[in-house]
Amino acid sequence: MNSIVCKFGGTSVADSEKIKEVVSIIRSDSRRKLVVVSAPGKRFKEDEKITDLLYKCHEEGSRGKPVSGVFSLVKERYNEISENLGIGSKLREILEEIEENIKSGATADYTASRGEFLCALLLAEYLGAEFVDAADIIKLNENGTVDKNTYNLIGERVEKDKSYVIPGFYGSTSDGEIKVFSRGGSDITGALVARGTNASLYENWTDVSGILTADPRVVQNPIPIDRVTYRELRELAYLGASVFHEEAIFPVSEAGIPINIRNTNYPDHPGTTIVKEREVSPFPFTGLAGKTGFSLFYIEKLLLNREEDFISRLFSILRENKVNPRYIQSGCDSLIVVLGTEEIKDRENNLLKALKERLKAEHIKKMGSVALLGAVGEGISKKPEITSRLLNALVDSGLSVSLVEQGSSENSILFGVKEEDYEKSLKALYKVLA
Ligand code: ASP
Numbered sequence: 001m002n003s004i005v006c007k008f009g010g011t012s013v014a015d016s017e018k019i020k021e022v023v024s025i026i027r028s029d030s031r032r033k034l035v036v037v038s039a040p041g042k043r044f045k046e047d048e049k050i051t052d053l054l055y056k057c058h059e060e061g062s063r064g065k066p067v068s069g070v071f072s073l074v075k076e077r078y079n080e081i082s083e084n085l086g087i088g089s090k091l092r093e094i095l096e097e098i099e100e101n102i103k104s105g106a107t108a109d110y111t112a113s114r115g116e117f118l119c120a121l122l123l124a125e126y127l128g129a130e131f132v133d134a135a136d137i138i139k140l141n142e143n144g145t146v147d148k149n150t151y152n153l154i155g156e157r158v159e160k161d162k163s164y165v166i167p168g169f170y171g172s173t174s175d176g177e178i179k180v181f182s183r184g185g186s187d188i189t190g191a192l193v194a195r196g197t198n199a200s201l202y203e204n205w206t207d208v209s210g211i212l213t214a215d216p217r218v219v220q221n222p223i224p225i226d227r228v229t230y231r232e233l234r235e236l237a238y239l240g241a242s243v244f245h246e247e248a249i250f251p252v253s254e255a256g257i258p259i260n261i262r263n264t265n266y267p268d269h270p271g272t273t274i275v276k277e278r279e280v281s282p283f284p285f286t287g288l289a290g291k292t293g294f295s296l297f298y299i300e301k302l303l304l305n306r307e308e309d310f311i312s313r314l315f316s317i318l319r320e321n322k323v324n325p326r327y328i329q330s331g332c333d334s335l336i337v338v339l340g341t342e343e344i345k346d347r348e349n350n351l352l353k354a355l356k357e358r359l360k361a362e363h364i365k366k367m368g369s370v371a372l373l374g375a376v377g378e379g380i381s382k383k384p385e386i387t388s389r390l391l392n393a394l395v396d397s398g399l400s401v402s403l404v405e406q407g408s409s410e411n412s413i414l415f416g417v418k419e420e421d422y423e424k425s426l427k428a429l430y431k432v433l434a
Pocket of ligand 1: 009049051052115183184185186
């Protein structure tokens with residue numbers, strides 16, 4: 001099917017003017033037949049996202065407080081959109097029904113999902129397309145994973161050459177209960193629809209012109225990456241880049257459907273295209289990502305590399321304490337483990353005690369809080385000259401590096417620096433890329 005699935009994020013459908021822009025984007029290419037939408041997002045910095053308001057409604061309701069106050073803000077937003085677009089004759093009734101359901105104890109997932117439900121209903125009417133409820137085609141298991149039958153349901157429901165609008169962010173379980181994805185999950189819906197209809201392209205329309213080479217809050221005017229592979233995108237997402245939902249990559253990457261991240265405010269900008277393979281330059285440094293919030297632990301034990309079960313004992317202790325190691329580097333007599341600070345917050349003492357007792361190590365200590373920064377690019381770790389330039393950039397800026405990891409992925413080089421040096425380090429590394 002030579003169709004394009006286009007997903008529009010919350011800022012792209014924040015008000016009636018933005019929705020008109022969305023419609024002109026959809027109409028400018030006849031292949032854009034399948035549209036997935038988020039709930040209206042922020043119109044300005046201090047504004048509230050519809051999804052946040054709906055979660056608030058549920059919270060108030062579940063505490064026995066009246067929900068009408070917060071829900072009236074939701075109503076206002078949709079009424080304004082429908083009035084300005086001259087549509088939504090049934091909106092009032094639908095809003096009333098939703099409010100009643102929330103008052104009588106609807107789940108948080110049902111309540112939150114109504115943001116995308118209403119938005120898709122209005123857009124479908126304005127566009128003259130058919131509305132398809134995600135609850136009928138996106139089937140989720142109790143643990144939140146996507147049921148395999150979803151792709152068939154989507155494929156069977158969608159007819160060639162017809163136009164559809166589908167709400168993002170939710171699906172339903174086998175007994176019909178609404179279940180939402182994690183926040184930002186409309187990206188996943190778009191990816192599932194693209195895969196289920198075997199689309200030729202998955203366009204993801206947002207408010208930035210693609211994936212940027214670095215975090216714009218730290219680096220001034222980073223340029224968008226023009227082409228990137230799924231693998232590189234996974235690495236960037238793992239290290240903190242957050243334009244596209246991490247879980248949305250798999251449905252499309254497995255089928256080799258390219259993703260194009262575009263900006264609704266600059267529809268002519270080509271954005272970033274994410275593909276299976278791309279031509280690799282001799283300087284394969286595509287982008288930088290990073291985040292703070294890691295703790296580094298040092299474990300010393302003479303000849304640990306000769307103890308067959310040392311690593312498996314370490315993993316058992318981490319697993320029993322429900323801690324997922326982010327990185328492990330092992331030497332002959334010592335190793336370092338990087339853990340998420342937030343994850344170990346309430347269990348650090350127990351964990352340290354268990355490590356000391358059961359590993360019988362000479363020395364175990366927490367080395368401090370670190371930020372992890374990654375330089376990502378296809379095959380970058382096989383280019384020692386890039387590693388050396390990056391390391392020099394950090395050292396020349398007077399920064400001390402507590403970890404360099406080059407072996408665990410071919411497509412990234414990782415640096416651990418003191419948490420307080422995060423921004424300075426990102427800027428120093430960016431100079432090598434710019
Ligand atoms: N509206 C949901 C959220 O705010 C889902 C999405 O926008 O993708 O997280």
